[in-house]
Amino acid sequence: MRTHVQVAVIGGGVVGASVLYHLTKAGWKDVLLIERAELTSGSTWHAAGGMHTVNGDPNVAKLQQYTIELYKEIEQISGQSCGVHITGGVMLAGTPERMDWLRMAKARGRYLGMDLELLSAAECKKLFPLMDERHFVGGMYDPIEGHVDPYGVTHAYAKSAQIGGAQIVRQTRVVDLKARTDGSWDVITDQGNVHAEHVVNAGGLWAREVGRMVGIELPILAMEHQYLITEDMPELRGLKEQLHCIDFEGEIYTRQERGGMLMGTYERAGVPWSERETPWDFGQDLLPNDLERIAPSLEVGFEHFPAFAKVGIKKVVNGPFTFAPDGNPLVGPVRGLTNYWVACGVMAGFSQGGGVGLSLAHWMVDGDPGADIWGMDVARYGDWTSLAYTNAKVRENYSRRFRIRFPNEELPAARPLRTTPIYERLAAENAVFGDYCALEHALWFAPKGTSATEEVTFRRSNAHAHVAAECHAVQHGVGLLETSNYGKFDVTGPAAARWLNHVMANKVPEVGRIALAPMLNERGRLIGDFTMCRVSEERVFLVGTYAAEDYYRRWFERSNPPAGVHIRPCAMQYTGLSIAGPRSRELLQKLVREDLSTAAFPFLSFRRMEVGMVPALVGRISFTGELGYEFWVTTDYQRALYDLLMQAGAEYGIRPFGGRALNSMRLEKSYGNWAREFRPIYGAFEAGLGRYIDFKRSAFIGRDAALAEQAGGGERRLIALAVDAGDADAIGDEPIWHAGKVVGWVTSGGYGHRVSTSIALGYVDRAVAGEADFEVELIGERRAAVRLAQPAYDPKGLLMRA
Numbered sequence: 001m002r003t004h005v006q007v008a009v010i011g012g013g014v015v016g017a018s019v020l021y022h023l024t025k026a027g028w029k030d031v032l033l034i035e036r037a038e039l040t041s042g043s044t045w046h047a048a049g050g051m052h053t054v055n056g057d058p059n060v061a062k063l064q065q066y067t068i069e070l071y072k073e074i075e076q077i078s079g080q081s082c083g084v085h086i087t088g089g090v091m092l093a094g095t096p097e098r099m100d101w102l103r104m105a106k107a108r109g110r111y112l113g114m115d116l117e118l119l120s121a122a123e124c125k126k127l128f129p130l131m132d133e134r135h136f137v138g139g140m141y142d143p144i145e146g147h148v149d150p151y152g153v154t155h156a157y158a159k160s161a162q163i164g165g166a167q168i169v170r171q172t173r174v175v176d177l178k179a180r181t182d183g184s185w186d187v188i189t190d191q192g193n194v195h196a197e198h199v200v201n202a203g204g205l206w207a208r209e210v211g212r213m214v215g216i217e218l219p220i221l222a223m224e225h226q227y228l229i230t231e232d233m234p235e236l237r238g239l240k241e242q243l244h245c246i247d248f249e250g251e252i253y254t255r256q257e258r259g260g261m262l263m264g265t266y267e268r269a270g271v272p273w274s275e276r277e278t279p280w281d282f283g284q285d286l287l288p289n290d291l292e293r294i295a296p297s298l299e300v301g302f303e304h305f306p307a308f309a310k311v312g313i314k315k316v317v318n319g320p321f322t323f324a325p326d327g328n329p330l331v332g333p334v335r336g337l338t339n340y341w342v343a344c345g346v347m348a349g350f351s352q353g354g355g356v357g358l359s360l361a362h363w364m365v366d367g368d369p370g371a372d373i374w375g376m377d378v379a380r381y382g383d384w385t386s387l388a389y390t391n392a393k394v395r396e397n398y399s400r401r402f403r404i405r406f407p408n409e410e411l412p413a414a415r416p417l418r419t420t421p422i423y424e425r426l427a428a429e430n431a432v433f434g435d436y437c438a439l440e441h442a443l444w445f446a447p448k449g450t451s452a453t454e455e456v457t458f459r460r461s462n463a464h465a466h467v468a469a470e471c472h473a474v475q476h477g478v479g480l481l482e483t484s485n486y487g488k489f490d491v492t493g494p495a496a497a498r499w500l501n502h503v504m505a506n507k508v509p510e511v512g513r514i515a516l517a518p519m520l521n522e523r524g525r526l527i528g529d530f531t532m533c534r535v536s537e538e539r540v541f542l543v544g545t546y547a548a549e550d551y552y553r554r555w556f557e558r559s560n561p562p563a564g565v566h567i568r569p570c571a572m573q574y575t576g577l578s579i580a581g582p583r584s585r586e587l588l589q590k591l592v593r594e595d596l597s598t599a600a601f602p603f604l605s606f607r608r609m610e611v612g613m614v615p616a617l618v619g620r621i622s623f624t625g626e627l628g629y630e631f632w633v634t635t636d637y638q639r640a641l642y643d644l645l646m647q648a649g650a651e652y653g654i655r656p657f658g659g660r661a662l663n664s665m666r667l668e669k670s671y672g673n674w675a676r677e678f679r680p681i682y683g684a685f686e687a688g689l690g691r692y693i694d695f696k697r698s699a700f701i702g703r704d705a706a707l708a709e710q711a712g713g714g715e716r717r718l719i720a721l722a723v724d725a726g727d728a729d730a731i732g733d734e735p736i737w738h739a740g741k742v743v744g745w746v747t748s749g750g751y752g753h754r755v756s757t758s759i760a761l762g763y764v765d766r767a768v769a770g771e772a773d774f775e776v777e778l779i780g781e782r783r784a785a786v787r788l789a790q791p792a793y794d795p796k797g798l799l800m801r802a
């Protein structure tokens with residue numbers, strides 16, 4: 001074994017082998033893979049090997065496409081067969097809602113270049129004769145689904161990597177990792193030590209343990225998973241190989257395995273495996289079968305596919321594999337550690353392993369994953385993901401693997417967990433809650449005396465009229481919103497402003513002022529959008545996106561903040577409230593001594609004030625587009641402030657409003673959101689944030705790239721559309737058409753209640769961005785959409801400045 005390497009990859013499952021291969025492909029040859037036993041000795045060896053391209057996140061779908069296309073390449077390099085069977089696949093819908101879901105999936109596939117086809121149940125039957133079409137309403141055909149041989153794929157990656165210069169050692173267990181002061185690692189194994197500049201945790205079933213070696217608890221959990229293989233089926237004789245098939249309502253997948261069929265299920269009563277620790281002596285073992293547990297799914301399967309009921313079971317496989325709470329992989333550098341990378345929680349190694357390896361290798365070699373992998377970034381989880389939280393969410397995710405998640409659906413596991421002091425107050429107002437980073441927040445308020453629940457649907461729900469009432473209350477009087485679920489950082493010290501001027505694309509405002517600031521990477525791509533509030537010479541209060549807190553912190557750490565700046569994440573130390581609407585100034589003026597007139601406290605002012613007895617940081621700003629104020633108070637004061645505002649606001653008809661109304665109002669103002677309109681694949685000018693870049697400063701991260709983007713114009717543009725939507729507003733990821741061609745995609749959408757218009761925001765090719773007429777494909781129908789040349793509501797922004 002080499003004793004000094006550039007990278008030590010821990011784990012020789014399909015994911016570690018893919019990372020190793022992609023590192024060599026990207027030019028790093030001095031790389032070593034360390035495997036405890038033999039390659040594939042974790043989840044990989046007993047996988048069913050199925051692969052498909054469809055994924056709820058289009059960016060993950062793209063990487064799945066890449067993975068499937070990669071198999072030819074590694075077969076060619078290595079001479080090792082991957083056992084690829086591209087049979088095509090059919091996804092069956094048992095309900096009209098599922099058919100709608102398939103229509104939406106097909107639409108998304110358009111701008112990914114996927115060749116998906118919607119079929120009637122009879123057409124599905126022609127492709128897949130084993131099904132009983134009476135149980136289905138239709139389906140979708142994908143020509144590039146199929147299955148591979150897990151052993152073959154892993155060895156093809158491994159051999160290709162070796163040909164590229166990598167070394168692989170087997171029967172060698174990493175028992176500890178020790179950080180050196182220069183950021184490199186001593187990798188301690190039972191066969192001697194290796195000094196590695198970088199370490200990759202691709203430990204699969206043991207990734208938690210490899211995380212614990214460096215003091216982190218990765219939010220992953222293994223679940224038991226069973227599939228069975230039947231004896232040979234007479235029905236298959238003389239037929240070409242059967243398609244891969246997913247029966248969503250039956251929660252079953254099937255494919256042909258030699259002369260028989262394989263059937264697997266994601267049963268509702270899923271069982272976690274090794275909840276706290278994975279035993280090191282678990283090798284190429286299987287778990288005892290538990291057919292009882294999957295009996296309800298099998299019964300449905302036998303009904304839907306009668307040939308299965310007539311044939312014997314040859315083999316049952318029960319094996320564990322890992323999931324993150326949302327079912328997507330965990331990839332990237334871990335904040336707080338130097339040169340420690342993860343590629344784990346990969347639940348679909350044969351669809352995703354290639355994309356995971358590719359993006360991690362790019363990230364390590366080029367400093368950037370090269371694709372939008374926010375949905376897989378390990379930094380999307382923060383410290384709320386305790387073992388028990390992860391356990392509850394992973395079980396829920398597993399049990400719902402084949403169920404529809406409606407766009408307005410909130411999932412119940414691990415809730416309520418984190419609440420703010422006004423939680424009961426909001427509950428008493430009949431709030432319908434959602435959770436965000438495990439924190440409860442009000443989505444909307446049901447009329448008192450009615451049930452605070454929302455029916456789940458792809459169309460407008462029972463919330464629609466009530467959200468409208470909230471928007472109108474804000475528009476004509478005053479509304480109160482909780483904003484605790486925003487991310488916050490207190491940046492203090494003599495070097496605070498200097499450092500922020502280096503990291504942010506806008507300059508730090510004067511004391512008492514607020515500035516909006518995009519944050520860019522060296523490529524000029526958007527990696528954050530902040531509100532910078534200057535409290536004093538040496539203090540800036542930053543407001544951003546809470547889910548990205550670790551993502552931001554990792555970036556801040558990378559920028560090496562100088563001595564004299566202290567960055568304190570304080571999202572949960574400062575809770576937030578906001579009031580908005582034309583009466584909000586009168587209301588607040590009753591409670592503070594300061595003069596709130598526009599002359600004395602104009603738009604984008606920020607000041608410490610006493611609101612009644614409550615010390616608060618107060619900003620004159622609102623995401624609603626109305627006159628409004630935001631309050632940041634330490635958590636102990638939030639309830640008092642809420643009560644004070646509600647009591648003082650009674651004479652102005654104050655009413656609480658929730659996240660749904662806020663979303664409606666920000667769409668009317670064409671305001672973007674992180675992770676929807678603002679993501680690391682877009683440039684600031686593409687996203688319409690160019691005006692918030694201050695180029696007068698000589699140096700800040702991303703300056704040159706942003707200048708180049710400004711000069712070149714970028715590839716696409718964020719536009720707003722008024723959509724003739726019927727009763728189903730856009731939600732995001734729908735294709736945007738122009739002149740019969742797909743020219744972009746929606747990033748978010750909803751109904752603008754103040755302007756009585758359905759609105760969508762989305763990116764289109766720059767060449768057509770100035771056109772007037774577009775179409776948005778909503779649930780299978782191309783709906784007319786007219787570009788809004790300016791925000792739909794108060795385009796000049798007079799109301800918020802009044």
Ligand SMILES: Cc1cc2nc3c(=O)[nH]c(=O)nc-3n(C[C@H](O)[C@H](O)[C@H](O)COP(=O)(O)OP(=O)(O)OC[C@H]3O[C@@H](n4cnc5c(N)ncnc54)[C@H](O)[C@@H]3O)c2cc1C
Pocket residue numbers: 010011012013014015016034035036037038039040041042043044045046047048049050051172173174175202203204205206207210225226227317318319320321343344345346347348349350351352
């Ligand atoms: C029954 C079943 C069916 C499945 N079907 C499919 C399917 O149809 N399609 C699909 O895409 N996926 C399927 N999967 C999931 C798939 O198996 C996983 O996505 C994939 O195997 C994950 O690979 P990995 O490399 O991350 O982890 P693993 O396969 O667990 O590999 C981790 C490796 O790291 C090694 N290791 C860990 N710690 C150390 C250490 N300290 N030192 C040295 N080595 C270490 C282990 O020995 C192991 O070989 C299935 C899984 C199961 C259980």
